[in-house]
Amino acid sequence: MSDFEWDPETYRSLMAEEIPDYPRLQTEVAAAAATGAPTSILDLGIGSGLTAQRVLEALPEAKLLGVDASSEMLAAAEATLDPDRTQLQLGRLEEPLPQGPFDLVMSMLAVHHLDGPGKAGLFARIAGVLDPGGRFVLGDLVVPADPSDVVTPIDWIDDTPSSLDDQLSWLAEAGLTTRVHWQHRDLAVIVAQKEQ
Numbered sequence: 001m002s003d004f005e006w007d008p009e010t011y012r013s014l015m016a017e018e019i020p021d022y023p024r025l026q027t028e029v030a031a032a033a034a035t036g037a038p039t040s041i042l043d044l045g046i047g048s049g050l051t052a053q054r055v056l057e058a059l060p061e062a063k064l065l066g067v068d069a070s071s072e073m074l075a076a077a078e079a080t081l082d083p084d085r086t087q088l089q090l091g092r093l094e095e096p097l098p099q100g101p102f103d104l105v106m107s108m109l110a111v112h113h114l115d116g117p118g119k120a121g122l123f124a125r126i127a128g129v130l131d132p133g134g135r136f137v138l139g140d141l142v143v144p145a146d147p148s149d150v151v152t153p154i155d156w157i158d159d160t161p162s163s164l165d166d167q168l169s170w171l172a173e174a175g176l177t178t179r180v181h182w183q184h185r186d187l188a189v190i191v192a193q194k195e196q
């Protein structure tokens with residue numbers, strides 16, 4: 001379980017230093033999320049709400065529930081996001097998810113903090129809270145096939161990314177149909193859809 005203390009004051013500079021393609025990853029997550037005009041969204045590991053804000057801007061009819069383990073990051077999200085369209089909940093990805101159902105579950109740069117079995121278990125629980133036809137959009141760090149594609153420093157304590165192929169397999173085992181929306185070096189955006 002991660003003990004890293006997230007600080008919304010330093011979050012943007014940390015991302016700029018460690019994940020130089022953070023803005024592109026966010027753009028790709030927002031584009032994948034906006035497809036199909038979902039109205040009921042669950043954001044897992046919402047942090048300070050920077051990606052949720054992009055998604056809500058693209059989806060003016062949508063309402064979003066954000067979950068995060070850091071009360072400091074949630075306080076920053078509360079200050080950023082429209083309270084009429086957003087609910088925030090302190091909680092961990094390892095715990096039971098809000099029941100939903102949701103037509104979009106999204107997560108950016110949070111799932112890589114879980115180990116392999118933790119990711120597989122989370123993907124199964126996500127499938128359980130998606131509406132038929134609903135989608136899970138995952139934008140995250142992956143272990144690239146070529147080690148020279150590693151950009152972001154990984155400590156293998158708080159950060160435990162998995163390969164793209166492993167994550168696609170676990171999503172398929174959860175009953176979701178997957179496609180890779182975007183990949184560059186050690187970043188990827190996966191879209192995983194539940195059957196109608």
Ligand SMILES: C[S@@+](CC[C@H](N)C(=O)[O-])C[C@H]1O[C@@H](n2cnc3c(N)ncnc32)[C@H](O)[C@@H]1O
Pocket residue numbers: 002006044045046047048049050051052067068069070073091092093094107108109110113
């Ligand atoms: C890199 S930030 C990403 C924040 C946001 N999704 C974004 O796009 O900027 C990772 C967030 O995941 C949260 N997090 C990490 N592990 C978690 C866990 N096991 N359960 C819930 N939240 C977690 C952290 O508190 C942090 O706010």
